[in-house]
Amino acid sequence: MKRLFFVPRGRSTSERLARGLLLAGVFALAVVAYQRNFERVIARTEARGVVADPAGVLSREDRLWLLEAAEHLRGRFGLELAVRLGTDIPPPTLNNPKKIVVYAAPDCAGSRVVLPPLAAAGLPAGLPADLAREHLDAACRAGKPREGLLATVGLLVSALDEAADKAKGDDT
Structure with missing residues (x-):
């Protein structure tokens, strides 16, 4: 009887078994x-989708913090976070009503925070405009765009957390 081509060759059964296990x-x-x-490539691709910083304003630690904030928003609320520094703002589409866009304008005058309608309904009226004007634009004019961006995202995440806790009845 002839052995199949993929069966390991060996003198004894134990040698064949060992060769087969090694293979x-x-x-x-x-x-x-x-x-x-593949997982590393996916993580890098997702990171590019969360943070776009062509000028290199953010440090590695800042990017990691933003990725953690994005992961928190995704895990708790099912929302996606997109942070854009000085790039063209991607408009929120009707096909993706779960995306939060934080856009820091390079001219320190046109920054925007765009929230999905359901998330905006749970927050105080005018909060996105205040965050854009009072944190992003003001920090940019003061020469601290990094601090303004991180403060904006931090305040936005904490405001969403507080709104969710109040909705649950956890007023502690």
Whole structure:
């Protein structure tokens, strides 16, 4: 009887078994390495979708903090966060009513915070405009766009958390 081409060759059964297990181990390592690389590529792509900073205003720690804030918003509210510094603002589309856009204008005058209608309904009226005007634009004019952006996102996340806690009845 002829052996199949993929069966490991060996003198004894235990040697064939060991060779077969080693071959399976090599395939398993290749699959794990491919999966980790794929996850890393996905994380980098998602990070580009969350933060667009062509001028390099934000540090690595700032980007990580913004990614954590985006993850918090996604996990708790199902909202996506998009932070844009000096790029063209992507308008909120009707197809994606779950995206929060924080846009810091390079001219320190046209910054915007765009919230989905459902999220905006739970917050005080005029909060997005105040955040854009009083934090993003004012900090940009003071020469501190980084601090203004981080403060805006932090205040927005805490306002959404407070609104959600009040809706649940947790007024502590």
